[in-house]
Structures are given as structure tokens and as C-alpha cells.
Amino acid sequence: MDAIQCMLTRRSVRKFTEDPLPREDLEKIIEAVRYSPSWENTQCWELVVVRDAEQKQKLQETVPNNNPARKGLLQAPVVVALCARKGRAGGKPESYMSEYGDWFMFDAGIASQNLCLSAWALGYGTVNVGWLDHQAAAKALGLPDDVVLLELIPIGRPAKEPKPPKRREFSDFVHEERF
Numbered sequence: 001m002d003a004i005q006c007m008l009t010r011r012s013v014r015k016f017t018e019d020p021l022p023r024e025d026l027e028k029i030i031e032a033v034r035y036s037p038s039w040e041n042t043q044c045w046e047l048v049v050v051r052d053a054e055q056k057q058k059l060q061e062t063v064p065n066n067n068p069a070r071k072g073l074l075q076a077p078v079v080v081a082l083c084a085r086k087g088r089a090g091g092k093p094e095s096y097m098s099e100y101g102d103w104f105m106f107d108a109g110i111a112s113q114n115l116c117l118s119a120w121a122l123g124y125g126t127v128n129v130g131w132l133d134h135q136a137a138a139k140a141l142g143l144p145d146d147v148v149l150l151e152l153i154p155i156g157r158p159a160k161e162p163k164p165p166k167r168r169e170f171s172d173f174v175h176e177e178r179f
Contacts, residue, residue, distance in 0.1 A: 006121045011164065013125025014068055016075040016156030025122050026078060029155065032118035038107040044088040045111040048081040048141050055140070059152055062137040069129045069154070076154030080115065081137070083147050084108045108150050115153060125158035 001009075030047065038044060050056055053074070059081070060073040073079055090096050090103030100106075116126045129152040138149040 001121050003117075006117050009164075010117055010120040011125070011162035012069075012127040013156075013158045013162055014072045014127050015159035016072055016077075016125065016154065017159050018075075019077070019157040021077040021124065021155055025124070026155075028122060029115055029118045029124075032114040033111045036107070036111040036114045038110065039089040039091075039103045042088045042107070044084045044086075044104045044107050046083040046085055046147050048083065048143075050079040050081065050141075051077065058140040059132075059137055062133040062140065063129060063152075064131060067129070067131050069127045069131075072127060072154045072156075073129070073152065075159075076156035078155045080153045080155060081141055081149055082108060082112055082115070082151050082153060083138075083141075083143060083149050086146050086148060104148075105150070112151065112153065119155050123157065124155050125162075126153050126155050128153060 026049070030049075033045065033047065034043075036043075036045070050059065056074055056076075056079055059079060060070060063070045063073065084104035084107070086102060086104060088104065089107045090098045090101065096102065112128060116128070119126050130150070132152065134149050137152065138147075141149065143149060
């Protein structure tokens with residue numbers, strides 16, 4: 001699958017089969033994260049790979065019952081906790097080079113996209129789970145104080161083919177020369 005096709009066909013998957021995620025495929029996905037671009041190559045992302053059913057249960061308990069991605073955390077063979085080390089991206093805390101301060105959300109977003117697209121290219125589905133009790137999940141993961149949990153990403157074979165959502169027309173968001 002070429003890159004454009006991968007970007008245009010990738011969907012959020014919330015239901016997974018029981019098929020395992022072989023280590024070699026997981027390593028390919030993590031390699032795609034490793035090569036994500038970042039501010040001054042600071043690579044602020046940190047990943048916690050969770051396979052253990054009991055640990056996935058603890059993470060699921062941090063997600064609200066009405067979050068449609070909740071069940072997928074137990075179904076997927078692997079859940080990746082995408083985290084970021086604070087104070088590494090965008091300069092030093094006392095002299096950030098961006099008016100937006102620590103750049104970790106931007107860099108982690110790129111890493112997340114690389115993870116999701118590489119998984120899709122290998123035939124696996126993912127969903128970005130950001131609606132959760134971040135503090136409780138961070139505690140369950142044993143994160144140090146300078147690392148923040150951003151999202152959980154279950155990875156597995158899709159149980160069904162998700163339908164494409166409606167997309168905005170170019171004219172709704174593309175502006176020429178000025179807004």
C-alpha cells in the first residue's frame with residue numbers, strides 16, 4: 001500500500017479479532033515511531049507496550065464506560081501508551097523557542113500518526129483513546145513525574161471494516177493567500 005492510499009483508507013478501529021500481533025510486526029510499528037520527525041530531533045516520545053490482560057484491565061478502568069473505544073482495550077492484543085517526556089521538545093523550559101511552549105504534543109502527534117499509519121499498512125487497526133483519567137492510567141503504568149501520558153492506542157486486526165466518515169470539502173477549510 002502506498003503512503004497516500006494508507007492515509008486515505010486508515011480508519012479508527014474499536015473492535016478487534018483475537019488474532020495475535022507478532023513481535024516482528026510490533027517492532028516494525030515501533031520502528032515507524034522511532035523515525036518520526038521531532039523538534040531538533042529531541043524524540044520526546046516514550047512508549048509503554050501493554051500485552052498483559054490484567055494490566056489492560058487496569059487501563060480500561062480509567063476509560064469512561066460510555067467511551068466507544070473502551071472495549072477495544074481488552075480485545076486488542078496490544079495497547080500502546082503514548083507518552084512524552086516534558087521539557088525536551090521546543091527548547092528549554094526557561095527559554096522555549098516557540099510561543100506555544102513545550103512542543104511535546106506536536107511531536108507526539110506525529111509519532112502517533114506514524115504508529116497508526118504503519119499499523120494500518122501492516123493490516124492492523126488502531127484507535128486514539130484520549131478520553132480517560134490520565135492520572136489514574138499514568139499511575140497504573142508507573143510513569144515517572146517528568147513523563148506524561150497522552151493517549152492509549154490499542155492495536156489489532158479489525159473485527160470489521162470501518163466505514164469512512166464524511167470529510168469536509170476543500171472549500172470548507174482551504175484558504176488561498178489569506179483567510
